Amino acid sequence: MSDRASEAARIARAQLPEGLRPETLAVRTALAPSQHGENSEGLFLTSAFVQPDAATSARRFAQMEDFTYARTSNPTVRSLEQRLAAMEGAEGAVATSTGMSAILLLIMGLLKAGDHVVCSRSVFGSTLSLFGKEFAKFGVETSFVSQTDIGEWRAAMKPGTKLLFAETPTNPLTEVCDIRTLADLAHDAGALLTVDNTFCSPALQRPLALGADLVMHAGTKYLDGQGRVMAGALCGANRLIVDVFGPTLRTAGMTLAPFNAWVVLKGLETLSLRMKAQSQATLHVARWLEKHPAVARVHYPALASHPQHALAMSQQSGMGGAVVSFDVRAGTPEQAREAAFKVIDGTRVLSIATNLGDTKSIITHPASTSHGRLSEAQRLASGIGQGLVRLAVGLEHVDDITDDLQRGLSTLT
Numbered sequence: 001m002s003d004r005a006s007e008a009a010r011i012a013r014a015q016l017p018e019g020l021r022p023e024t025l026a027v028r029t030a031l032a033p034s035q036h037g038e039n040s041e042g043l044f045l046t047s048a049f050v051q052p053d054a055a056t057s058a059r060r061f062a063q064m065e066d067f068t069y070a071r072t073s074n075p076t077v078r079s080l081e082q083r084l085a086a087m088e089g090a091e092g093a094v095a096t097s098t099g100m101s102a103i104l105l106l107i108m109g110l111l112k113a114g115d116h117v118v119c120s121r122s123v124f125g126s127t128l129s130l131f132g133k134e135f136a137k138f139g140v141e142t143s144f145v146s147q148t149d150i151g152e153w154r155a156a157m158k159p160g161t162k163l164l165f166a167e168t169p170t171n172p173l174t175e176v177c178d179i180r181t182l183a184d185l186a187h188d189a190g191a192l193l194t195v196d197n198t199f200c201s202p203a204l205q206r207p208l209a210l211g212a213d214l215v216m217h218a219g220t221k222y223l224d225g226q227g228r229v230m231a232g233a234l235c236g237a238n239r240l241i242v243d244v245f246g247p248t249l250r251t252a253g254m255t256l257a258p259f260n261a262w263v264v265l266k267g268l269e270t271l272s273l274r275m276k277a278q279s280q281a282t283l284h285v286a287r288w289l290e291k292h293p294a295v296a297r298v299h300y301p302a303l304a305s306h307p308q309h310a311l312a313m314s315q316q317s318g319m320g321g322a323v324v325s326f327d328v329r330a331g332t333p334e335q336a337r338e339a340a341f342k343v344i345d346g347t348r349v350l351s352i353a354t355n356l357g358d359t360k361s362i363i364t365h366p367a368s369t370s371h372g373r374l375s376e377a378q379r380l381a382s383g384i385g386q387g388l389v390r391l392a393v394g395l396e397h398v399d400d401i402t403d404d405l406q407r408g409l410s411t412l413t
């Protein structure tokens with residue numbers, strides 16, 4: 001080998017040894033570095049890729065290999081896809097512009113008019129609207145069922161059921177469903193199970209290992225982890241990722257921007273550390289809230305009082321994640337809303353915002369924000385009352401978080 005060639009071989013770390021652990025894959029999986037040997041993955045802000053000659057260009061366009069045009073793929077985006085797939089234990093992944101566009105890609109790629117979906121009625125608010133309103137316009141019908149009652153899922157199955165869609169734990173009540181049981185139900189009917197793994201991330205929960213066919217992510221949340229960019233992804237077998245979703249994405253253009261891909265790629269390197277630290281802090285906050293006289297009920301999977309505590313602990317690496325919600329003690333819905341607003345407005349450190357998965361802790365009133373577009377009946381069916389407050393715990397000192405909650409809760413007495 002020439003000096004140049006041996007140097008290139010030395011810096012190209014794309015061929016990692018077998019058996020690396022998830023934390024290592026999160027730091028190391030990516031395309032090989034360029035000829036410059038950059039140790040932090042490069043950001044390729046380019047929409048087109050120059051081809052060596054017309055024949056190669058023709059072949060690459062026909063076979064979708066290498067890089068041609070960034071709506072189809074970009075090296076920074078590809079590095080993110082490979083890293084996330086490795087962490088989920090998936091053959092492949094396709095990155096999208098937002099979490100919602102990942103679900104749009106899922107349905108556009110997989111289903112056609114007349115197909116039927118079974119979906120938990122406790123999923124993310126925009127997911128409910130996307131299935132219930134938008135996809136219904138195109139003849140894809142969705143039955144919404146209980147998050148936790150497998151009997152309702154079974155009863156909703158029809159000959160045309162092609163997809164089961166679940167999110168666990170849910171936003172904001174952290175209800176947990178049994179991924180393996182839902183996967184068996186889907187497969188017995190020749191359908192696929194997709195799990196929205198946004199809340200746990202692969203650091204805590206790997207749905208594919210439990211039988212799910214596809215994992216969906218809002219990368220906007222923990223994968224970025226620092227509240228900077230929007231992103232989404234689907235992970236699964238290449239017969240779906242490459243053969244089904246690749247062509248749909250290339251045509252319809254839910255493509256992730258390279259800059260956002262680069263931000264999330266670097267976010268993944270600290271995902272495991274953040275998820276563990278934030279889960280630990282959230283358990284502390286949840287126990288503190290459970291003892292507070294102004295709090296009627298706390299929803300958090302790592303509490304023994306959670307209805308699916310044992311299932312959650314077995315599915316989520318023994319951790320609860322970083323979202324906890326609680327009901328303030330109050331009478332009528334109007335009084336409950338007023339009390340929840342007072343608690344939120346009484347805090348001075350927590351951000352009043354509608355996001356989660358940030359280093360900055362965020363306090364939210366779900367009934368008037370994330371779930372504000374639902375009817376009161378839909379909200380009640382989902383168990384989201386006017387007195388419910390959601391806290392997405394970040395990386396501040398945990399005592400500063402409980403001190404701030406006390407500032408808010410003390411306004412009620």
Ligand SMILES: *Cc1c(COP(=O)(O)O)cnc(C)c1O
Nearest residue numbers: 098099100124196198218220231
């Ligand atoms: C935020 C979120 C989404 C949607 O993701 P966007 O990036 O906001 O489009 C979907 N599912 C869950 C569980 C979420 O928290």
